[in-house]
Amino acid sequence: MSLTQLTAVELSRQLAAGEVSSVELTQAYLDRIAKYDGAVGAFLRHDADRALSTAKHIDERRAAGEKLGPLAGIPVAVKDILAEVGERTTCASRMLEEFRARYDSTVVARLKAADAVLIGRTNMDEFAMGGSTENSAFQSTHNPWNLKCSPGGSSGGAAAAVASDMAPLSIGTDTGGSIRQPASFCGVTGLKPTYGRVSRYGLVAYASSLDQVGPLARSVDDVALLYQTIAGHDPQDSTSLDEPHALGSSLDTPLKDLRIGVPKEFFAEGLDAEVEAAVREALSTYESLGAKLVKISLPHSKYAVATYYVIAPCEASSNLARYDGVHYGYRADQATIATELAAERAALEEAGERRAAQNLDSVLVRMYRKSRSEAFGPEVKRRIMLGTYALSAGYYDAYYLKALKVRRLIRQDYDQAFEKVDVVAGPVAPTPAFELGSLTDDPLAMYLVDLYTVSANLTGIPALSLPCGISKSGLPIGLQLQAKPLAEDTLLRAGKMYQTATDWHNRRPPL
Ligand code: GLN
16 A cells, blocks of 8 residues: 555654654655546645745754654645634635735644644635635646546535545535535445534634534544544634533444434435435444434425524625725725726716716725626635625524524424434435536536435534545545534544544545
8 A cells, every 4th residue: 555545643653763864754645646636626725835844843843853743744734714823814705815824724733733734725716605626716626536527516626636636634624514525426425513613713714603623534543533633612702612622442343233224315316316226325334333223204395404504604704894905905996996986987077967977986985896796706705795795784684593493493302312312424415526517507406416414513512524435427425424413422432433444534536
């Protein structure tokens, strides 16, 4: 097996034993990026010199006998939505194309403190809005299993980077499925932690009550390693939970008498037959490992997509109000605006429309409008319009408030389910990866892909995506496990049991 195919846990052992240096390892991943990223497009940027110099520094510190962090010398790719001091953080948007962060997000700071080698910044849907990574203003990412297909989204770059061995670990974010669905489409393992587990400080906000940062990797062990590095209380984020998150060595102990809830709503109309077969097969693997399957119902889950697509755009419309061309980000050219305005005014005055000429919007107002209209892509604008509409007087009660009430009912369904079961299982997405371009003209169809993932965000519970099969056309299929808030240990142990018994997570795309 080549170096870049090893898990981060194994790489960490080899680095500690002096069998490989971080410089060699980092170079091996950079070589993969040089060779394959032209076709895959997982990275928006990477800086080989910088990565190698960090690696060299870590090798030197190791040689000097210094105590190093848990990710010492291991490359990690970061979604381009987390601030890193001095670096560009674009969110794959023209709006932030030239934006350089003035401080490190807590997640980046923790990666640095863990002595990780930050190898590059991955592509995503603009401001994390989307499920295919096609909403990036800069490039589309291709699924390493079939370059004609989408890697999923919005963390498509993060998933594709791991799947194509261009990084052993990567950081994504999940507001409605953006870690789990790309993990599923690309055949890697991904965890959306409990809301509040991982700090959002320095994470560019999409929908603040739903956003969570989390790990993507080859295996549950690697996901656990990265999760433990980034999780934990942060006073800089007022929603951060002050709860212990260390997993200890419990991961290797299989869960005795694991009760798996199988909601009938997750196997209803719209689910692809091959996905259903693979997920059911995974459930029987669990049975053979001693787990007990329990039929359950999550009756309100049929409203989850509708609820999510009210709440997420509402929060987005509010969060994105800050991009006004004044504070930071893209600014439309004011000289052009002033010239246009003068011409319009002159024309109106000449036509004798003095009043209209006086009432024209000012350069400043035009500048706000033009900056936003030039720098935001169509999906972002759609969400801003949907959210602004749903929050306006007269509609607030009918849409936003109603959605909050349904959100509570969805959470109650889960609370009841978790009285009877330890985890809830089902598919991650209704189909394997779809072709690039096939859903771009149909936003509603794209939203429906989020059917099984948004509930975990609406309720705040943790959820894991595990590779559990390959379709006839050669595309990965994902199994989703969900657990009650703060039960990441249960989730990861259950995931580990599965990966000990199966080898779907070791499959590689035929790049
Ligand atoms: N596809 C969902 C959306 O577009 C989820 C995105 C996400 O989790 N960031 O909102």
